[in-house]
Amino acid sequence: MKLLAGLAVLICSTLSYAQTTVIHNIQGYSPTLEGALSTFNVLVFKDGKVVKTGEKDIIKEFPQATKIDGKGHTLLPGLIDAHGHVIGLGNNLLRLDVRGIKSVSAIGEKLRDYAKQAPKGWVIGRGWDQTLWPDKQFPTAKQLDQYVSDRPVVLTRVDGHAIWVNSKAMALAGIDARTKAPAGGEIIRSSDGLPSGVFIDKAEQLIKSHIPPSTTEQRQLALNKAGQHLLSLGITSTHDAGIDYATWQLYQQRAEQHTLPVRIYAMLSASDERLLPMLKHGVIKEKADFLSIRSVKIYADGALGSRGAALLADYHDREGHTGLMLETQAQLESLLKQSFTHGYSAHTHAIGDKANRIVLDSYEHIFKTVGGKLLRNRIEHAQIVHPDDIPRFKTLNIIPSMQPIHATSDMHMAEQRLDEQQLRGAYAWQTFLKQGSKIAAGSDYPVELANPFYGLHAAVTRMSRDNEPEQGWRAQEKLNKEQALRAFTIDAAYAAFQEHKLGSLEKGKWADFILIDKDYFNIDASDIDDIQVLQTWLAGNLAYQQ
Template identity: 70%
Template sequence: MAVKKLLLLCLCLVSHWSQAQFTVIHNVNGYTPNRAGEIIQFSTLVIKDGKVVKTGDKDTIKQYPQSTTIDGKGLTMLPGLIDAHGHVIGLGDNLSRLNLRNAKSVSEVGAQLKNYAKENPSGWIIGRGWDQTKWTPSHFPTAADLDKYVADRPVVLTRVDGHAIWVNSQAMKLANISQHTQSPDGGEILRLANTQPSGVFIDKAEQLILQKIPKPSNAQLNKALDKASAHLLSLGITSVHDAGIDKATWQLYKTRSQQHTMPLRIYAMLSASDPHLEEMLKAGIVKEQTDYLTIRSVKIYADGALGSRGAALLKDYKDRPGHKGLMLENQPALESLIRLSVKHGFSAHTHAIGDRANRIVLDSYQNVFKDTGGKLLRNRIEHAQIVDVTDIARFKQLKIIPSMQPVHATSDMHMAQKRLRESQLEGAYAWQTFLKQGIKVAAGSDFPVELANPFDGLYAAVTRMDKSLHPKGGWRTAERLSKQQALQAFTLDAAYAAFQEFKLGSLEHGKWADFILIDRDYFEVNNEQLFNIQVEQTWIAGKLKYKRH
């Protein structure tokens, strides 16, 4: 009899202990996509060991009487949002450097530069965010424009898209730039009427200056990672696809992963332009058990950006006759990099913005798949902004995922109308056309080129308007996404683009409990209000990572 009682007591204790491992979050207005393409609604989420056990209704809590319970207070719950294209260390740097995003003229840049120089009295001055297309007049600035404000220290200001830099005379002097310096292949040194360098360096010409800037220390890299991650978590982003990391960042991520101190999930792409690429490839795929760090792809650059007229076009720019943009790599070089990636089992993710670049990249993938394979590696084209309509179907045929940034359409629309003809715009920012072909679209922001807030991206995807609600009704509205399609692109389809659809992207049984609580109902709020949504809490693997004060 005593043995029976002891056994019963043990069973009760085991039952109590196992129940106590469950966390039940109830009283939420929950939505999740599922792999069947539906949106599931729920009011209760059950978590154990950082993973989703189930979603259910208000009665589900009764099945877990000994669990830890949390009242969601009626807030809307969504899966953690995934940004499929950003630059983490770049964002972290930006948060502590000179930010020129809101400057509307050269004189406004100058005023900000002067103040920043006073507050940071030594060393190189590094900044980012200028965009000459938003100024009047909208032509490129010069070194002399900066010399008026800071002449005794080197100044390097990166254009908002990262594809051009504007420097002062001191920076050119330290880099030994002269009238006789030649533009490298895949780059352009803009020149004054007297053929002297103007102070603006486009695409591969940037390296003539950037190579002279002192490399960041390990402490600075750690600080940038932590700063960027805190910002991203506050915006509801639980996972980022980091588009092009160098060897120093590769080492940083691996160290932080081994220390279990990665602040959010990162799927990192090795930068094809890093001289240590082969060394990193030979070290093999990184995929650790908690899915905080995955490294299994290579970021390749095919062309430049539209704003600096570096995007490679099939026909001339409408506003610069005789100019078709810049290919940063020719087709044999692209094929060589793709082949090198797939031979090591890494996916190839290639930056292509213009229609000529997209076509050459598609041709390159096709040729590599024929002789080397790699078609099933979920290779991607990053941006795929301007694609000739005849090439869109090839993405499906070649199993290429377009990784696209909805905010680019609303940021670029006025400039794109000036740069491109109507025929060139037919396949531009064509999200809905891709989806109708049965092609998954992975959505991101390209931070710090754009602001990192994913609700800006969801708003742009659904409305194709800027935040001033222009143009009324949206720009090229046939390409708008529904709210469900937009959410899927920032969750499950972004996860798919990283081989993570069975781990992330939705709140389904067995997946990591990555979710956010927001202050209004994503599906019920007016489309025009989507960018006003505020994140109240962000959770990764069932642990609270951010709470709004």
Template identity: 70%
Template sequence: MKKWLIAGLSLICTSALANTTLIHNISGYTPTLKGATQSFSVLVVRDGKVVATGNDDMLKQFPEATRYDGHGKTLLPGLIDAHGHIIGLGNNLVELDLRGMTSIKQIGEKLKAYSDHFDGEWIVGRGWDQTLWSSQQFGSAADLDKYVGNRPVMLTRVDGHAIWVNSKAMQMAGIDEKTKAPEGGEIIYAGNHQPSGVFVDKAEELVRKHVPAASEHDVKRALNKASEHLLSLGITSAHDAGIDYTTWQVYQEQAKNKAIPIRIYAMLSASDPKLETMLKAGIIKDPNDHLSVRSVKIYADGALGSRGAALIDSYKDRPGHHGLMLETYDKLRELMRLSFKHGFSANTHAIGDKANRVVLDAYEAEFKKTGGKLLRNRIEHAQIVTPEDIPRFKSLDIIPSMQPVHATSDMHMAEKRLTDNQLAGGYAWQTFLKQGSKIAAGSDFPVELAEPFHGLFSAVTRQDPHGQPEQGWRAEEALSRDQALRAFTLDAAYAAFQEHKLGSLEKGKWADFILIDKDYFNVPALEIRDIQVDETWVAGQLVYKRMVQKDDK
């Protein structure tokens, strides 16, 4: 039988291609700045940039070019993930991964096995999701103590908006029944009015501040791990949604040394104590377009899964609870004003309908007072928006930065959390496009898997991996294949001020592209999710190749 293996990541060469390269025998597709998706069978690259696309007539026009046979495969522009967490992904690849665990017992056993071979002080993991358990209730410190009680454990929820810790961790953090949750955070209590071990949103910091900070070495390791993984999935550029000061320093050093394998558009974390220091350093634009830093990530509310998303009406499955605003209206305006002052865009996390409304109000007021409307500001997620607020994105020039796979992973949970009325403007991709908004699509890795074809599949079908529901969940908001590809390429590039350099294979732009094993535009919709990347090229150079190995029967 055949077994597919991922080859080791090829290092990007520092020298330019000696000759023009002509990739032929392909089914190529690219969105264009003019709008229409173009098809081609030949791509010509010189010095890392696109010279031309066309048909076999170009073989005669470039007789001296080095030819590369695409073996009839489909070629697309390199995919852009407009919202992810690169260092978080890298860490997730080396730390305790709890994604998909279906019970506390299963998590506990994996934690115990990990602990037996772990020689550090704090055990850190990520990926649990209580909505996958039969109880659908948060776990407790006592649940973790049964498996690891002699060292502190901190496990982050899959969405990053809650942590679950053991008793040793609470002891080291000095947390007891007298501890108060900060504004914008919640401590979940057990029946005896003691902290249960679960801390939501800003309450996480009560524990997190006691965990040793990542070193520059840790960040570099995570960057390399994540880059290798993303390139293997066909992602050549990623928007890093909220970096701290250490990561900001490492990214600049690595860019200077030409040691960033992918392209990164990084947003400064508004919660970092050194935000102003980073802003005063100004916009960072690497001449090779491997690093761009010109925006700030602001956090308005929590997440739907942990009931931290801020809602106008209360949660259907928790009456009286409206979620959490992580910043006040005045603080949001202050952070926007600070960003605009330094020429940085303000990209604000908002999931619930209340958070989206408050954030839109803050943008509108700040635009009138200080300007900044032309900075391509974004709302990250824009998941639950009232129908009357959706047009405000267009009138205020706010880009909805949305993650299609969230809709299909959230749909069952969302219907438990929210009423039909609250969902009326939920995950409303087609509505946004019809009013003229550009959608910057991503995955929110490592909250979701970084797999971009999972996102493209969700965008087109609004179905789970098994093709359910048969007609798609709220199918009127599904995207066409053209629209979905554009959201993961050219419109994502637009959201980073890079549409004239990235996102499509047009003359003069970087030759970032992928070869895939199926024709995205012509396979049955259910097969989009399973498309595999055979090759990834960045600036006209092959940086990843999937190999085939035949096993003996």
């Protein structure tokens, strides 16, 4: 594969902008603003924007155009990931990755090998998931100490809602038996009452606050690495779910330099101590639509895998435990009010049914007292929703921003964590669509792999990549292929106020598109996850080629 260098130069190239380009001999598909799926064999673009789509007879309308033979490949709009973490992805590609490893010992061996060649100081990694291990129990610091004991080690759980550290990290952070977890966090303790080495949600900061901050150079490298990776997967635009002040500055700098590798719609992190100065700066909207910052990411609860998602009833596999609310309703309402009064939308993380209800209550109350209902506010994840609360998304104009791959990654674990009653409103994509809600689909990378075709496969089949279970998990919530594509294109654009610029190949919109090796609409649904991206075009310029 090959990433084309000098993307900024390409984007600004007067030659390519002045020249009309025709791509023909393609099987093109695009959703439309009106709702119908458009099909075409020719795409015409100029100045980075779509001029026309149609059949091969329109080629003669553009005799002076540069003509490109699509060689019969399928062409789709550039895909939009409506929920990811760009710098986190870049860091993941540069740091220790233990995703999918099925034992503590195998992780330890990989950690030991990585630490030998990693720079001195803290060893950082991500991806462990105790539900994949034989005993399915949370790990301990002592287990990590067997492999690396002379340097602090911090490994983030795959969902980003827990960390596993060694004894050196706890010693440097001053953690001992007297250390108490902050509200919204939990310290997992061993039978003797000592911290075991796992810290959940807000307790993570007891350790993380001691990790040296990333340098500007490290952030630049992470952004570049993530951008290259996303382009190779056919993602031309991504929503970055919670950026800090340093990233806010970096994105503006790169937008001014015309060097952002992909389009970014960024949400300010509500937990950043400099949230107010960022809000006071005002909405940011770059004219070439490479950067938009007009929303705040708020965090209501934790994740299901670490039993941090806030539930109305006890966890099925942990009696007396209902998860963690990271903010009270009063705190949530204060953050909503602060966002709306500065003209920002609010996108709130809520996974459990209790968290979703409290967040909906908070939106409803603030809409009545402050306003903000028309700001295309979102609930990020909306994984476990009580059936009584699903209609409230529509009445309150709340967009469910959901990650289809979570359902197939979580299905076995979810059935352990939750009983049938709790699962009635779980990952309920079709139910949301039937009531008229728009779903903004994403992956939550690096929690999950960023490949959007894994997400499209999960959305259409409700199966794992091994195509299990046979009929799909809770199959009544499957999406059809067109619904799934809309969720990853024009409806994701709608959720960012960008549906008139991005998300479909209609006249006047940016010519962001991809060529793929299989016909998405005419292959078996079970093969969607095998689709490969051949080319990615951004603003009418070739940005990636396999």
